[in-house]
Amino acid sequence: MVTLLYFASLRESLGCSREEIALPSANPTVASLVDHLRSRDPRWTAAFAPGSTWRVAVNQRMADPATVVKPGDEIAFFPPVTGG
């Protein structure tokens, strides 16, 4: 299982701030996880559509689509940051 977190506009468009899911494949990456999420629900299909802009952190470190994920990881998805 992995924990998925969603922040800001992404949380609002998905109507979800946190969920736990089983990893969809062996040797999964952020990209393969996102493919799985897209195939699961139309809201995720829209939010993660090709060309959409999103960022990801794995275990609270900035990551990218090629980052490998493993059971127990905390994977957070969010829009580009706007602090400061």
Add this chain to the structure above:
Amino acid sequence: MGAARVQEADFDVGAELETLTRSRRDVGALASFVGLVRDANDGSCVSGMTLEHYPGMTEDALEDICAQARARWDLIGTLVIHRVGALKPGDRIVLVGVTSAHRGDAFAACEFIMDYLKTRAPFWKREDTPAGSRWVEARASDDSAAQKWKE
């Protein structure tokens, strides 16, 4: 020496900067930056905003940015305080303070920390306008400001 804090409460700029220089005789330069809430953005009036963040990651991200600055320049101390929650125009959002023996390192590191914070620290602003509330869009100019430090 470095510190990064995320808090709802306002901060006292003078008192916070004083902590960077108190009982030290080696600091020759203290550079600081204060970010404030403006009353207009992208052509709309802004009556207030709410800042959301990623608890747990935010402090680490800020400390990591400060550590990169300390690795890059000859610094004595760094300080970052970033507010979250509901803010009004004129309110302080962020304070960066950097001390060094000489001004060049302090000025550069202060700007670097802000440029990296703008693109790497997990904060999101939602602003209230006459047409309703909206999430603030990231700016391409912030990406290019961070990019310049890689050259």
